[in-house]
Amino acid sequence: xxxxxxxxxGVCAAQGFTANGIHxxxxxxxxxxxxxxxxxxxxxxxxxxxxxxxxKGAPLTVTKNHIADGYAQAVICNSGNANTCNANGIxxxxxxxxxxxxxxxxxxxxxxxxxTGVIGQTLDITPIANGIPALVAGLSKDxxxxxxxxxxxxxxxxxxIALEFTVxxxxxxxxxxxxxxxxxxxxxxxxxxxHLS
Numbered sequence: 779x780x781x782x783x784x785x786x787x788g789v790c791a792a793q794g795f796t797a798n799g800i801h802x803x804x805x806x807x808x809x810x811x812x813x814x815x816x817x818x819x820x821x822x823x824x825x826x827x828x829x830x831x832x833x834k835g836a837p838l839t840v841t842k843n844h845i846a847d848g849y850a851q852a853v854i855c856n857s858g859n860a861n862t863c864n865a866n867g868i869x870x871x872x873x874x875x876x877x878x879x880x881x882x883x884x885x886x887x888x889x890x891x892x893x894t895g896v897i898g899q900t901l902d903i904t905p906i907a908n909g910i911p912a913l914v915a916g917l918s919k920d921x922x923x924x925x926x927x928x929x930x931x932x933x934x935x936x937x938x939i940a941l942e943f944t945v946x947x948x949x950x951x952x953x954x955x956x957x958x959x960x961x962x963x964x965x966x967x968x969x970x971x972x973h974l975s
Contacts, residue, residue, distance in 0.1 A: 817852045821851045
């Protein structure tokens with residue numbers, strides 16, 4: 779029988795993962811992070827769970843195309859603006875992956891893109907483009923908490939978790955940052971969340 783143990787590290791608990799979160803200027807409140815990145819040293823097997831809502835943000839369309847081969851190497855997420863119901867949403871999501879791919883020296887097709895926040899407002903790429911160099915420069919094995927802050931919208935507290943477990947005699951670590959992991963998952967099992975292992 780496998781034992782599951784809570785460990786430190788959040789989304790960076792698994793070997794080879796680093797993360798960061800910063801304030802780039804999407805949000806007016808300069809004390810709140812609004813841009814996050816999670817990076818794997820190597821391409822990692824990737825699966826996503828998508829909303830069942832009929833209205834889907836442009837980043838979901840871009841991400842579905844990017845992970846068609848089952849792999850990704852980075853996740854970029856902005857908060858404060860959901861990049862949903864925008865005429866140029868796909869273009870902005872592709873620009874986000876292009877800019878991050880260039881900064882990390884990886885293919886833009888290996889970038890998962892996410893946005894959370896207000897729906898229907900145009901998302902300006904300028905603060906994201908200006909913030910990516912600092913975002914990437916600050917990548918750290920200790921960056922999970924900063925990344926978790928960067929995906930918060932109306933949350934009252936940051937949420938992250940990491941677990942260690944053994945299956946078939948092999949030990950694994952996995953981490954998670956999401957608004958839903960503690961409050962919603964017990965009551966609403968169909969809520970998707972970011973999960974890396």
